[in-house]
Amino acid sequence: MKIRQSTLKDVPSIMTIIDDAKAYLASQNIDQWQNGYPNEEQVKNDIEKEESYVVVNDDNQVMATSMFTLRKEPTYKEVIDGKWLNSEEETYGVVHRLAIKKEYRKLGLATFLFDDFHQQLKNKNIKSLKIDTHEDNLGMQSLIKKLGYQYCGIIYTSYNAKRLAFEKIIS
Numbered sequence: 001m002k003i004r005q006s007t008l009k010d011v012p013s014i015m016t017i018i019d020d021a022k023a024y025l026a027s028q029n030i031d032q033w034q035n036g037y038p039n040e041e042q043v044k045n046d047i048e049k050e051e052s053y054v055v056v057n058d059d060n061q062v063m064a065t066s067m068f069t070l071r072k073e074p075t076y077k078e079v080i081d082g083k084w085l086n087s088e089e090e091t092y093g094v095v096h097r098l099a100i101k102k103e104y105r106k107l108g109l110a111t112f113l114f115d116d117f118h119q120q121l122k123n124k125n126i127k128s129l130k131i132d133t134h135e136d137n138l139g140m141q142s143l144i145k146k147l148g149y150q151y152c153g154i155i156y157t158s159y160n161a162k163r164l165a166f167e168k169i170i171s
Contacts (some may be wrong), residue, residue, distance in 0.1 A: 001063065001096045001108075003116045006043075008053035013062035014043050014054065016069050021099035025137070045063045045099070053116075053163065054144035064109040066098040068117050075155050076130060076165065082153020085167045086128040092167075093129040098140075114147055121170045126169060132163035144168075 022033045046052035046067045055064040058071060073094045076084070086092060095117060098108050114129075121129060132155055133140040141164065145151075149166040156162060 001055055001057050001112070003053055003055050003113065005050055006047050006065065007053045008044065008047055010052075010054055010062055010065075011040060011043055012045070014052070015063045017065050017099045017101045018043070018097070020050050024102065025134075028136070030139055032161075035161075037159070038154050039152055042097070053113065055112060056065055059096055060105065063104045064098075064100045064113060066113050067096040068113075068120070069094050069096075070124075070126065073130065075157055076132075079153035079155055082151070082165070083094040084128075084130070084152050084165075085150060085169055090128070091126050093117055093126060094120045095129065095131045102162065110143055111147065114144075120169075126170070128163065130167045134156075134167045135137075135162065135164050141166075 018038055025032050027033060043052060049069070051067050051069040053068055054062045055083050057063055065106070070091060070093055076094075094141065095114070098110060117129060121127070131144060132148065133144070144166050147168065149168045152165045152167050154162060155165045
């Protein structure tokens with residue numbers, strides 16, 4: 001398996017994975033991704049900005065998807081009841097819209113993606129990666145804590161949804 005940047009040909013596969021993730025979150029009574037986000041337009045926008053990644057198997061089937069960027073996240077400017085580990089002025093990486101195809105969950109694909117993103121940051125001498133997640137998304141919280149991310153406070157999305165903010169200093 002390998003990680004590569006997504007292409008527009010991947011959009012149907014990515015949307016299947018995202019739709020499965022939405023159903024999974026709903027089944028867990030987590031209202032994350034239940035308001036029409038993320039949608040196909042967002043995925044295409046990520047691809048056009050070269051910020052969409054997929055994990056593919058040897059048959060080039062899409063197994064997982066994520067958005068990864070070095071652009072500053074506007075909603076990360078203000079952290080409530082906490083603060084970022086790294087200065088907001090410094091460049092950092094951001095992960096959004098990470099989802100694993102249901103039949104490939106629990107195989108370590110999310111860790112595989114994070115490891116790749118950490119290496120990309122190291123190669124560019126960028127010191128931190130930030131991510132946010134829903135307060136009820138205990139699966140993602142468990143994963144990122146296991147990977148060494150620290151809780152930094154609360155942020156609010158552009159659509160005013162409360163999210164828990166995490167950051168890892170990449171060394």
